[in-house]
Amino acid sequence: MMLPHDVPTILLADGATMPQLGLGTWQIxxxxxxxxxxxxxxxxxRAFDTARVYRNERGVGRGLRGCGIERDRLHVTTKxxxxxxxYEETLAxxxxxxxxxxxxxxxxxxxxxPAPTKDRYVDTWRALVELKRSGxxxxxxxxxxxxxxxxxxxxxxxxxxxxxxxxxHPHLQQAELRQLHEQLGIVTQAYSPLGQGALLDDPVLTQxxxxxxxxxxxxxxxxxxxxxxxxxxxxxxxxxxxxxxDLFDFELSEDEMAQIRxxxxxxxxxWDPLTAPF
Ligand code: A2P
Numbered sequence: 001m002m003l004p005h006d007v008p009t010i011l012l013a014d015g016a017t018m019p020q021l022g023l024g025t026w027q028i029x030x031x032x033x034x035x036x037x038x039x040x041x042x043x044x045x046r047a048f049d050t051a052r053v054y055r056n057e058r059g060v061g062r063g064l065r066g067c068g069i070e071r072d073r074l075h076v077t078t079k080x081x082x083x084x085x086x087y088e089e090t091l092a093x094x095x096x097x098x099x100x101x102x103x104x105x106x107x108x109x110x111x112x113x114p115a116p117t118k119d120r121y122v123d124t125w126r127a128l129v130e131l132k133r134s135g136x137x138x139x140x141x142x143x144x145x146x147x148x149x150x151x152x153x154x155x156x157x158x159x160x161x162x163x164x165x166x167x168x169h170p171h172l173q174q175a176e177l178r179q180l181h182e183q184l185g186i187v188t189q190a191y192s193p194l195g196q197g198a199l200l201d202d203p204v205l206t207q208x209x210x211x212x213x214x215x216x217x218x219x220x221x222x223x224x225x226x227x228x229x230x231x232x233x234x235x236x237x238x239x240x241x242x243x244x245x246d247l248f249d250f251e252l253s254e255d256e257m258a259q260i261r262x263x264x265x266x267x268x269x270x271w272d273p274l275t276a277p278f
Contacts, residue, residue: 006248007044010230012162013185014132016139018075018107020225021245022047024191024234030059036236037063043242049165049191049232050101051079051112052093057100065102076103079112079143080128082278085120090127094136109137110165114149114273121145125153125161141165143191144273147180154184165189168229169199170220173264178227189230193221196269204263208256215243222247223260 009017023040025033025048033056037048046069050060057078064074078101084093094109109131114121121142128140141163142150154160164181168174168190181188199205200216209216217233217240224231225247233244252260271277 019047022232024232025050030056033059034063038067039238041067047075049077052081061101075107077108079110082115085124087123087127090124106137108139111142113144122156163187167192167270169195170263171267190224193231
């Protein structure tokens, strides 16, 4: 099935599907985000990513109701925040997120961070298994998980996360983790696919963009799409929102993909999962 703008759908190991491109909403204010969601839906976006800690679930919900697209054609992700980890706490946190979103289910519910010093992510994962069983989410996954965190959850429950959402862009390519995901049947979702904007003056990406008559952002996003990732660029600007979904009528060559592969420098713009201070 093709979505508007020919966004491909990705099959998850649990049998559900999701669009390969969605809108990231981190750092978009609750008061502003409904209009941004509506503008993205008009540009062809059908997937929207929020989280408890973004404090914009109510606004995202207003945008989803106002965008004129039926619920079953939308894909909505939210995440349990670190303070709500633990079995009972997570069940309650999901209900509160659903209430704020004004939805009776989300499509994907994620553990936002492993928060290894709290060491509650395995119990939290058990809660996500129950949330899926009870229909409050269609799919379950994690975010910012490393090999050891994935393996502990899988060993404890036998349930493999459908998705691991991680920081991933040409300066932080995550080849090892992507390979592990492939072995385990986990879909890789790339957050900060533009390095929060830091990639936009990369000379190699800029040169490829110039030759192609595209923007640097489009080259970075297209590279991630061609790796098979789900990508969720954030923008609050209608013309950049439209630009970021206009990726499906060109293909980077093997040579261009190799030039971008050589840009990896393990440079995070966000927190390291092992040392994040929350
Ligand atoms: P804005 O919201 O004003 O468009 P990431 O998704 O990697 O976190 O990057 C988000 C940052 O990149 C935001 O600052 C966003 O600003 C900016 N951005 C998003 N899309 C584009 C684009 N197509 N061109 C330039 N900057 C962009």
